[in-house]
Amino acid sequence: MTLLESYTSGQTTQVQRALSAWFPAGTHPGGFGWESATDQLPSSIxxxxxxxxxxxxxxxxxxxxxxIxxxxxxxxxxxVLADWLVENASGTTANVPVYHARPLVRAALTARGFRDDADAGVVAGLVHPAGDVEFDLPDGYRIRAIDPDEDTARVQVHRRAWKPLRMPYPKDILGRIDPTDESRFTAQALWVMKRTWLYDRELDLVIEAPDRSLAGCCTVWFDPETGWAEIEPLGIVPEHRRxxxxxxxxxxxxxxxGARGGHTVFINSAPLPHYPAPWETYLRAGFTPLDRGTHMTIGTD
Structure with missing residues (x-):
């Protein structure tokens, strides 16, 4: 018998451990932890x-x-979960990603009126083998883990890298952004993130610029039980891009x-017309596409 209960943040680790066994046919447990720490999970769970x-x-x-x-x-x-989705869609149009390796989920959704939605694009991702690989770093820049006492600088570099109006969106998207909008990442979010399962300070990376300011940041969530890691998030301060x-x-x-015994690094990205920069950047870096699934929709046409 399957029983449902409302999600609370205290259940994050339990959900992450379940996701660990299912990835890549699902959310990476580190990605779920990041979403939970930064309040980016769906409002109803x-x-x-x-x-x-x-x-x-x-x-x-x-x-x-x-x-799902x-x-x-x-x-x-x-x-049971498909029933919950139908109930919480509240009679409106709803879109759900469905993984290729989950035919039972697809069957349950189909039985409840969901249909394939080719217009929604694929459920994708990018992967790269773990291990030594050559790359160039401009003179004066260096990559390192964050120091234990630089939480304030760590929050600031993320917020500068992810300020909505400074993101590399197409002009029509930028024109609709409120100039006062800011990243949702805060000192509280960092505090929660650092206490989330799979967080490792040695894998919470920053780039130090020649003037010793921070030019970018990247959190790597490595799951030693499976060998999979996810990069989530990665951002570069606008003045240091390109x-x-x-x-x-x-x-x-x-x-x-690779040095920790992992085999693959994953980035949860897709070829989005309104935000092509990440996909194109990581393809140039040698990451390859991973076709994980499609989308299904229920509701009015």
Whole structure:
């Protein structure tokens, strides 16, 4: 029997450990931890448990965007979570990513009125083998782990790199952004992130510029149980862009993961027309596309 309960942040580690066994047919546990720490998970979430009390799945819904994840052979959880999605879609159009390796989830959604949505694009990602790889770093720049006492600078470099109006969006997108908008990353989010399962300070990287200011940052979530790591997030301060720093950070992540016995580094990216820069940057760095699934939709046409 599968039982549902509302999600709380205190359940994050339990959900992460379940996701560890399912990746790459699902969210990387580090990515889930990042979303939880920074309040980017769907606003409505349920967690599925079996009769032994173990987490066996989860689903979420916010603004017509759904998520559903469970084990590959768990028809009971797929059905119960699909019912929850339909109920929480509230009669409106809802879109859900479905992984190729989850035919039972696809079947459960199809039985409840979901249909394939080719216009929504693929569920993708980018991967690179872990291990030593050559890259160029401009003179005077160096990559290092954050120091234990530089939390303030760590928050500031993220917020500068991810200020919405300074992101490399197309002009039509930038024209709709409020100039006062700021990144949601705060000292509190960093405090939570540093206490999240799989966080490792030695894999929380920054790039130091020639003047010793921080030019970029990158958090690497390495799961030693599976050998998979995820980069989430990676950002470069606008004044230091177009120098190859994003490539250098990503490839240094591959080196560090390889040194820890990992086999693959993953980036949760897709070829988005409104935000092509990350996909194109990591392809040039040697990452290759990973086709993980498609989208399904329910609601009015």
């Amino acid at each position: 349920c967690v599925a448990r079996n009769d032994q009390g173990l987490v066996v799945g989860w689903a979420g819904m916010a603004d017509g965007e759904g998520r 994840e469970c084990g590959p052979d768990d028809a009971s959880s797929a059905a 120098l190859g720093l994003a490539t250098a950070l990503a490839l240094e992540a591959c080196r560090l993961v």
